[in-house]
Amino acid sequence: MEQHYQHLYEMLTQVHGYIYPNEIDLQWSLLIVLYPYITGLVAGAFILASLERVFNVKVLKPTYHLALLTALSFLLVATLLLVSHLGHPFRAYEIMTTPHGGSAMAIFGFVYLWYLMVVLLLEIWFDYRRDIVLWSRQSKGLKKWIYKILTLGVTDLSPKTLKWDDKLGYIITIIGIPSAFILHGYVGFIFGSVKANPWWSTVLMPVIFLFSAMVSGIALVMFIYMAVSYLRKQKINMLALDTIAQYLFYILVLDFTLEGLDQIHRIYEAEESFEILSLLVHGKLFITLFIFQMFLGTLIPLISLGTLQLYKPKEKTRRFIYLASSLLVLFGVFFMRWNVVIGGQLFSKSFHGFTDYKIFLVGSEGLLMSILWIIIPFFILAFLLWLLPPWKRIDQKNSVV
């Protein structure tokens, strides 16, 4: 406690102008920046996977399962971020037992549960069931039992049943696309509906969140596909990668347009909050907004990917550009979340001043913990790729599709 007060007394000296006395400490910190980032990755990866399934974009097939498993790995970690940030984590169940209808945050419990159980898990199950049954027959020891449990007792592999797998999986994917939109869109709405905060309160907020989520999800799948292929010493399917990059480019253009529109609108209308927000953007958010989010995270990938639409260099160069672009986009979208969440709390609601935000290295909301939360999904993904390897799938030539 003493250390906490010590930190706050130091913050008092960092206050510019006037803030309401209760505003000295930021309420939502790094963990809350990470949560929309991670659900965004999930929603984006899922939508990329759905493109293959629903819109029959066959060229993306190599990345389909990878995208699904990536979405699952990140989704499992997402809740933990939120729960660990609560003042009373053990009361978190209240969101499920007494959700308040008027609150966007209350949606979290059910949408999350719906998306996890009905959409993601079921889709993966329908897609993998045939292989799980066959693997359960071929494996030995603990792995055999894991597969047996995963079959849920449905071991029928007749052509008619397999056709049902496909049909039901297709239906789930169709339901999944709007579900993915809601899973991430509601987070944007949580911010966009706060009339007290002019940096957050905009109609475009859910839409911007969604499009930047799609961008980050596609970039993540692109990166993971390249990384996994490299680790497994497999040849990359350039057609698939080129197509993903194309989608990334188009959605990035849309995302850039929307975010640009939001800012242009704000600058043009220049209503009451404009002066303080202008100071915010040119001062405390200068590096994270202009340099990290806009220049590195959006403009450079836009230009490089855009150039590739007109002129196609050799494969090695393209791979490098894709790798660089996907990493830059992931970097940029993280800072987009940072600028929204942290930026919105740096200025006082009195419009007369600023407080400051210092990241701790250790502690439950510290930098080390946050890095851990980001790394854990990759371990989960590694486990899932071991359990349900997309490349070892039993030959499906004999099954009716």
Added chain:
Amino acid sequence: MPPQLKTLIPLFAVFITLFLVARYFLVPDSFGEQGHYRFNSVAENKERVLNYAGKEACAECHDDKAEELGSDVHANLSCETCHGPGLAHYDNPEASNINIPRERTHCGLCHSFNSTRKELIAQIDLTDHNVENKCIECHNPHMPWEIKE
């Protein structure tokens, strides 16, 4: 019906039933009676400990001070404005003594010169006026214009 649904539908039905059962036990009493909140909380919020007694309470014993106060310019003040919370002292005068502020800075809270105060209250420059003494050495705090000598 395909075997997948024959397994999945009962499975989900079980989950939902378990959830509803858990919910029955987890939702606290009185929740939802008057709105989306635990209605018993209203009564709980009424049951907090009081610390201020109110002016009439002080006058019950200290009627002399109350009379002094009423005769001069501080008549409008509550005793606890300067003396702080007094309910503990009221309940048990022997055990708990109320705060008696004696320093210049205390009077300065209202009376130090500040242009924002305009003509609303009598103000003095505390860095200039009688800096060696406490205010109460000359001014009876209950009858400030009765200057002691």
Added chain:
Amino acid sequence: MKQSRRNFIKKAATAATGILATGILSPFNAVIFATEKPTDPTKVWWGYGIDIEKCIGCGRCADACKSENNVPREPFYFRNWVEQYTIKNNGEVKVESPNGGINGFVQTVPEEDIFKSFFVPKMCNHCHKSPCVQVCPVGATYDSPDGVVLVDETYCIGCRYCVQACPYGCRYIHPEKNVVDKCTLCYHRISKGKTTACTEVCPTNARILGDLNDKEGALVQFMKEHNCLILKPHLNTGNKLYYNGLNQEVR
């Protein structure tokens, strides 16, 4: 041709019946607002008035609030605080609130530069269309039947959404209890016929606790005699804290 006309009439009739059926449904009352005005005018409906023209910035209200409600004394947690506004001759506005005004104020701007200055006590506005109540995900904060916005400490999960949603900066997270805390209009006192701690100690009668349903009461009379304004009216939060003498620079 005949068949298609019959089909058309069938479809049109179905559509028309459907639309008529929706007419009997009462308009979807989105119940976005946490509560509406109490329908019973005989019951008390708490509100508050502050007279800026009388406030001398002594800070006794902020101090009494912390004593009465056991608020941590550190300068980061306030249910109630006082601001000193100084509008300079060059148009610049300076706002200060050192320790919420508990230790009083010093004049920091030289006399000759001051155009106008005044003190503004702040506290929870006990909005009846409160955005803080609206956003609570579990129902841990609510508008009581008599118009006081309260917190259920045993139920709050500490998500801090209400702190973000409050436009007036009245809420904070209690450092030890890890739940949200705010002005309760001394609910434990006013329910027993006493007045709030801040009203009790104000030396200049600048603060008025009152019943908005009592047309002869002190608060309604205060609102009648003075031109009262509320903070940030464009946000439509239904705040019930009325200021006399509120300057347009005050946020």
